[in-house]
Amino acid sequence: MAPKSYEPTTVTRAVLEVAVTLDRVEGVRLSDKADVNAKSEYKLNVSMSEKQRAPEELTLGFTLELTCQPQIAKMTVSGTVVLTGPDEEVESDIAPGEEKTPPKVVETIYERVYGLVYVLAGSLKVPYPKPNLLKKRPVTA
């Protein structure tokens, strides 16, 4: 790992920088009956794991898997996100959100890739995913 120099201007940085880099984008239309205007809901499976941690910097690998319900399309985006900023800001960004909201880092990644999946959905001629995320309700007996 490259050494990080002590520079007052950097150390006092209070804003968290989030850099998202994509490694893979994949979109599949699973049904010929798919239609852009069909009523549907997208489910998003998120998996993230820590790749590297250094003072004021955390690198995470992520995979977002968007599946249309009913199953007429599937889009997968994977890559790396680097969080740079004060450690407390980094921790707050990956902390679980309020009751139904995802961690901020998940929201940020989704915001950054949303334009891409929107275009992909249009190209595949499948319904467009919506821009916001909510935690899926736990299944009750």
Place this chain on the structure above:
Amino acid sequence: MVSGMVWFASLADVKSYIQGLLDMYRAENEKANEFVASMYRSLAEKGSKTRSANTWTKMGSILVNSTDPERGKMETALQLLTDMKPLVARTEEALTNFVRIEDISAEPNSTFVLCMRYGLPERLIVEASLKTEKFTLTDEYVTV
């Protein structure tokens, strides 16, 4: 870096940083040496044997030389040589004794903070990582 702190993820990185510093100081020392030698030769060819009177004027905290720039540069290079010698010697010493630092039993994922003072590695802070568990997340959301 003259004074400040530099963060490292391993002792090997610290050692390689100090080695880099030493290489830089040696190269600067060598350059200053060559410069002084060439200036001496140049002054000898010109036949400038007598040392001129003080050519420096103090303006605030800075000395300014506008009357004899060649001599001014040579004097500055000589001063630089004097300053570089202890830098080279003490950085060499830090590197030679680094083997003792390598015996420190540091916890895995520790961070090493090297404190530099006037260009010399003076202190090393070993900070055990508070975070031992790696972050992972697997969850399911709906788009709304």
